[in-house]
Amino acid sequence: MEREVRVRFAPSPTGPLHIGGVRTALYNYLFARKMGGKMLLRIEDTDQNRFVPGAEDYIRQSLEWCGIVLDESPWNEGPHAPYRQSERKPMYMQYALQLVESGHAYYAFDTPEELDAMRARLTAAKVPNPQYNAITRAQMRNSLTLPEDEVKQLLDAGTAYVIRLKVPRKEEVRFNDMIRGWVVVHSSSIDDKVLMKSDGMPTYHLANIVDDHLMEITHVIRGEEWLPSAPLHVLLYRYFGWESTMPQFAHLPLLLKPDGTGKLSKRDGDRLGFPVFPLEWHGTDAETGEPTVSSGYRESGYLPDAFINFLAFLGWNPGSQQELFSMDELIQEFSIERVSKSPARFDQNKVRWYNEQYLRAKPDGELAGYLLESLQAQGQTDVSTEKAEQIAALVKERATFPADLAREAQLFFQxxxxxxxxxxxxxxxxxxxxxxxxxxxxxxxxxxxxxxxxxxxxxxxxxxxxxxxxxxxxxxxxxxxxxxxxxxxxxxxxxxxxxxxxxxxxxxxxxxxxxxxx
RNA sequence: GGUCCGUUCGUCUAGGGGUUAGGACAGUAGAUUUUCAUUCUACCAACAGGGGUUCGAUUCCCCUACGGACUACCA
CATH class of the missing domain: 1.10.10.350 (Arc Repressor Mutant, subunit A)
Incomplete structure (x- = not known):
């Protein structure tokens, strides 16, 4: 029996969602709709230190503005509530313990200082890949090296500990990525990842696998930055005994900075003078604590349909010559197989072009609405709808953004x-x-x-x-x-x-x- | 450094063993227009390099180069 397609978008509320994240959400959405499945949103807030107030609300509003509709989310709960990992906290420990019992995970008592010392030692010894792994764990303080009763004592005494995955020394881990094909990684390059942190919270890796399993996720569509840890996730599914229902993975190519190199980051927007966020974001500077404002597509005058159309084409194309697609058409045409492997660079000219196309395609009545709104904002209140419509029809060819309409219309009033x-x-x-x-x-x-x-x-x-x-x-x-x-x-x-x-x-x-x- | 991923016009990309390597944005030129813009037409412009495999490789394989991601008790 075919399982119903279920995908998830799992952002962490550490700040505004940038366009790379929006694209990931979009592809998830298109895929879910295309397959007649469901899309849910799960907040990955297992790092309490990085929590940013307002970020979750920002994510919600951004997706709404884009027209990405969620079937299940923290604010529209479905059968797998809750949808915030912080609220799911009590359920993770039992899974970590299950792994400890089956011998695939262990307690580790090393302090941050000891871990630093270990890394420093390995680096000094010119070990190519310093990590907590099958070899180095023998020198550390964990339930594999310590006598059983001492481990028990430490646990009973409430000593801080983490639970680490026991990654095998020599094993090939492979999985078939929907975009990249077979990816093979040797287990020796994977370290003994922390599963449960000492604050009792799971790490991303554990929570992610447990939740995806519990929420019956069938396809994991996420950014390429997750590719290196995908083999670890495969191991986790295996050790939990969930391999038969393991989701299929699709790792999306990165979005690059318009200039230079590297992936598009939150800071690029202000530096390059174009928005990297869907909506304007009011934050605080991490160092100075000063309030900051980052511009958004919405506030800059971009139409959501144009923005989405542009974003969809960054890393995907329908294989035809058609450039303009409504959300419904995107859903109709979308397929993971047509997502490209190579990263895409951001093109400001093209977003503008898309916006012009969408703006001009709007009925004059709607354009008149934009125009009237701007005119009223500047105190021009005695303009009839009919006149606004005439003006809008005349000046729309000269506009990229709705605000341009009012600018072009000035000559009629002054x-x-x-x-x-x-x-x-x-x-x-x-x-x-x-x-x-x-x-x-x-x-x-x-x-x-x-x-x-x-x-x-x-x-x-x-x-x-x-x-x-x-x-x-x-x-x-x-x-x-x-x-x-x-x-x-x-x-x-x-x-x-x-x-x-x-x-x-x-x-x-x-x-x-x-x-x-x- | 290590592991993994990638590489077609400036940008987004199509294509795929034999093609004039196609489209879009940008750029340039021309036409239209009373002007700018729009629109239309044309032009410019690419298979990273080297080895294989093959009658033939941009396409398949390997190497190199370059780029990127990851390498936390962050996601």
Missing amino acids: RPGSYDEQVVSKKWNAQVAGALAAFAQQLPAATDTSPDAIKALLTQVVEGLGMKLGQVLQALRVAVTGAAAGPDLMAIMSILGVQETAERINVALEQLNSYTAA
């Missing part, structure tokens, strides 16, 4: 404060001014105020004076908007209205009088 000097000095003269004056005089009487009609009127006036349209257009634009460039002039005048347009022309005529005389 008369020119100055006139582009280049155009004035080149195009403005007595003849042109005369034509504009004539146009301004006739304009208010126009009954048809469509762009086409205005253009016809203008043509008629200009040609009636023996001139060509091209001679006056730039001057007219400057007179009406003050700028040398902008959206279609006829459309601008139409939206502005004949009265306002005529007045603006007359104001310009007065202001630029000196040029006319010259």
Whole structure:
């Protein structure tokens, strides 16, 4: 019988989730939906020292903004609650003890100082890989080297201890990664990982395996940084006797910094001037304790669909030439097999391009909504929906972000404060001014105020004076908007209205009088 | 240092034993436009290197180089 596909996203609440994490969540989500399975979120907060207030909420909001829907999570519990490892704390010890009893794990009493000393000794002896392992554990203080009664005494006395996995000395550990194929690691390169910490909390490794098993996870899709510890996890499944239901692994390629080398880190955003976080994050500097702000895609004006589309293509592609995919289409097309092995570098140009595509594809009504919102924020409250829609339709081709709409729309609400000097000095003269004056005089009487009609009127006036349209257009634009460039002039005048347009022309005529005389 | 992973245009990538090595972003040029932008068209641009295997390798294998991850009582 086929098991229902169940995947998990397991972030630790140590700060804001960066886009690499979001992509991991996205791929999990796409895979789960594609396979008709479930996706859950589990908070991996077994390190109490690294807990950051607000991080969990940030993760939740980020995923919501992205449109990644969780079937089970700490805030929407399912059959395997609780979904925070700190709340699952009581259940881990029994599993660690199970391993101790079966001889696959042991108690270790070494202090941090002793561990440091051991590493220093091995490093000095030029041991290639200093670690607590099948060889070195014989020199350490643990239940393998100490007499049984002494171990009992230490435990009874409440001495601090950890439980370590007893990794075999010589054994090949292999697993079939869905993205990378067979990965083989020799057990001698794996150390005796701590399973239970002295504070009674499990480490990531133990908690992860126990929870994935209990939560019936079928596929573990996570970042490449976990690849080196995957063989250890395989060992754990084996020793627990859970090998037959061990999840399949898929290790995703890393996301690299746009410049230089190395994986994208939380600090790169501010350094490079683009967001690495989905949402803005207010944190505190680890060293100075000063409040910090890291920019987010949402606040920078990115549309969630565009952001997701872009992110999906960083390390995956459908094999077709199609670039634009809705979430539903992504789900339809997604497959782990098409995830690439090699890391991907971040491309700011492409995210912007995606955003433009998504912005322009939106219905004018929705764009008008964005526009109205920004206008209201700057005190411009008397704009009708109808007018906003006209303006949005006209300026959307010039916008990358919703906020650009309002910027481009300014000319409709503010008369020119100055006139582009280049155009004035080149195009403005007595003849042109005369034509504009004539146009301004006739304009208010126009009954048809469509762009086409205005253009016809203008043509008629200009040609009636023996001139060509091209001679006056730039001057007219400057007179009406003050700028040398902008959206279609006829459309601008139409939206502005004949009265306002005529007045603006007359104001310009007065202001630029000196040029006319010259 | 050790272990593991990776390497096709500047970037994201398709492809795969015989191809003009395809697309997208960026860049450049041209067309359209009253202007800028948009749009359209064209151009530029890549199989890391060396050995094999093969009639033939960018594709399969090995080595080298380069890049990266991991190497905690962090996840």
